[in-house]
Structure formats: C-alpha cells, structure tokens
Amino acid sequence: MEQLEAQTRSLRSVDYQFGGGTCRDAVVVRIYWAQQLLNAEATDQVRARLHSAVADLHNLAGWTSFDSGQVGAAYHHFDRALEFARHDEDLTTNIVYRRGRVHLHHGAPGDALAYFQRGALSPLASSIMHANEAWAYARQGRAEEALRTLGKAKDAFARADDEHVPDWARFHDETDLTAMIGIVHTELGDTGPAISALTVAIEQFGPAMARSWTFCLIALASCHFMDGDSDVGRTVGVQAMGAAEGLRSERVWDRMRPMAHLAASRGVGLS
Structure with a gap:
C-alpha cells in the first residue's frame, strides 16, 4: 500500500x-x-x-x-x-473538482459549476472549489459572482491547515491561488490585476510545476495583447511556446491557440 x-x-x-x-x-x-x-x-x-x-x-x-x-x-x-x-469525503471532493475542470476546459462552464458548487468539508478543498467556481463564472462573463467567489477562495485558503495536506490537493498552495486570481481576472478582461497576479505566480512557480507556469505565461501574453502592448505580448508568448514544447500536454496547446489568435489579430507572429 x-x-x-x-x-x-x-x-x-x-x-x-x-x-x-x-x-x-x-x-x-x-x-x-x-x-x-x-x-x-x-x-x-x-x-x-x-x-x-x-x-x-x-x-x-x-x-x-x-x-x-x-x-x-x-x-x-x-x-x-x-x-x-x-x-473518503476529501478525496471525493477532489475528484469532483477535476471532473468539473474537464467541462470547463471544453466550453461548458455551466456544467462545470454544478461540480464546483458541490461544497467541501476542509478549508483547502473549499478554496480549490471556490477558485474554480470563480473561473467558471468569469468564463460566463458574470464578473460580480466571479469576484465574490474568488474572495471566498482566498478566505478559505487563509483558514487551511498547511501541515496536513493530502497529495492530491498539495498543488493548491499560495502560488497556485495567485495564479488562479490572475486567470480569473484574465477571463474578465481585467488586465491590470491579472498581470500583477500572473507575474507573481510566474516568479514563484518552480520547475516542478512547469505546466502551471506555462499556463500563466499564456494568460500573461494574452493580457498584454489585450492591452495593445504587442512587443511584451510577443516576448511572453514566444516564451510560452518554448515552454510548451517541453511538455506533453494537449491542454497547454488548447489554451495556446486563443492566445496565438489574439496575437495574430494584432499582426504579431509567435514563430
């Protein structure tokens, strides 16, 4: 065992x-x-x-x-x-969260919400659920609900016991929460807070979390393109492309495509 x-x-x-x-x-x-x-x-x-x-x-x-x-x-x-x-209630909550992420990734935020709103017993599990619920709301353009739920994620994380964390939830540390804050604000088009949070997360993610680091680079490049800062957007976007080449993750490339399209709409190539 x-x-x-x-x-x-x-x-x-x-x-x-x-x-x-x-x-x-x-x-x-x-x-x-x-x-x-x-x-x-x-x-x-x-x-x-x-x-x-x-x-x-x-x-x-x-x-x-x-x-x-x-x-x-x-x-x-x-x-x-x-x-x-x-x-095992805590593990069940984690499985439900991950199932919800499949729906969110594949364009069904409403279905994802049904999973993220299941509730959780531990503060850390609650933080994971609330952060992803906020992301789903943001994907639907429901800014007020997204920001309110993001606040719940922060509050739950502050109450979490960081000494007894099961392996399946260990990814959700302060850096991951910061990254989620950046992702939610990116979805809402609120680039100022998004850039601030994503920059911090990128600085704090180590090599062990290379995929999460790459996701943040993709979102950060998107924010700069949305702001019309094409030079910085291209620099970060090229960095994201290089990082993605070192991963075997279809999700990374799925998220890369909208950023690349955004770059192309600004007349910027990433090759």
Whole structure:
C-alpha cells in the first residue's frame, strides 16, 4: 500500500512537471495491480486506506487522460475513482473538482459549476472549489459572482491547515491561488490585476510545476495583447511556446491557440 501511494505521488509529480502525456500509460498500467491488492485480507482501517489509494490512482489516470486529450478515458477513470472513494469525503471532493475542470476546459462552464458548487468539508478543498467556481463564472462573463467567489477562495485558503495536506490537493498552495486570481481576472478582461497576479505566480512557480507556469505565461501574453502592448505580448508568448514544447500536454496547446489568435489579430507572429 505504501508503495502504491509513493508511486502515485511520483507519477503526479511527473504530470505536473512534464504533462500527462509523459506518464498516463504508466499510471493506467498500475491500476490492475493496485486493484488486486483489494483482494488481500486486511483490517477495516487498512482496507479504507487501500480504497483511497486505488481511488487516487484512478483520479490521476483521469487527470492525465484529460491532459492528454482523451476525454472519454478521463470520465471513465473519474467515475471509477468516485466508486472507490465513497468513504473518503476529501478525496471525493477532489475528484469532483477535476471532473468539473474537464467541462470547463471544453466550453461548458455551466456544467462545470454544478461540480464546483458541490461544497467541501476542509478549508483547502473549499478554496480549490471556490477558485474554480470563480473561473467558471468569469468564463460566463458574470464578473460580480466571479469576484465574490474568488474572495471566498482566498478566505478559505487563509483558514487551511498547511501541515496536513493530502497529495492530491498539495498543488493548491499560495502560488497556485495567485495564479488562479490572475486567470480569473484574465477571463474578465481585467488586465491590470491579472498581470500583477500572473507575474507573481510566474516568479514563484518552480520547475516542478512547469505546466502551471506555462499556463500563466499564456494568460500573461494574452493580457498584454489585450492591452495593445504587442512587443511584451510577443516576448511572453514566444516564451510560452518554448515552454510548451517541453511538455506533453494537449491542454497547454488548447489554451495556446486563443492566445496565438489574439496575437495574430494584432499582426504579431509567435514563430
């Protein structure tokens, strides 16, 4: 069980740094072996932990499938994760959040809201849900609700216990929240606060979070193009393109395209 948990942590780190395409197959191939562990005799406490470990492996399989552009596989693994995580409220919330992100990414913010508004028990999980709820509102152009919900995300994060964070929620630290603030303001076209937040996040993200760093570069370039600052936009946009080349993430390229179109509308090429 400890080996399974350690492998999932390691593969999740690979996903963050290099993209889901680099590790999805390695995640999926471990699922059959992991599920065989459930046939072993164990105490109720150990069995519950095993179910959480298998659920989180499916959770990661869903996320890496999503990042690889395999939406059907992502939904399958998230559904399986929910089955195994019925006893684990915090993990269930994380799986629901990730399922909502698939809808948000693929142009269905209303459907995404239904997942993000599910609620959460822990302050950290609440912060994740509220931040993404704000993003969905912003995608719908509902600025007042987006900013109000973003405030809830900040408040929940301030109450979070940063010493006992499950691996599946560890990504949501102060830098990630700052990045989300920048993304929400970018969606709203509020470029001043967006540029400030994104600049801070870009400075603070380390190599271990290369994909998140790249997402922020894409958003920052978009903000500069929206402001008519094409020279800076091109510099940041080219940097984002270079960073994306080092990742195996379809999501990165999905987000790159609107920025590239925005650049082209300003007569700027990024090649």
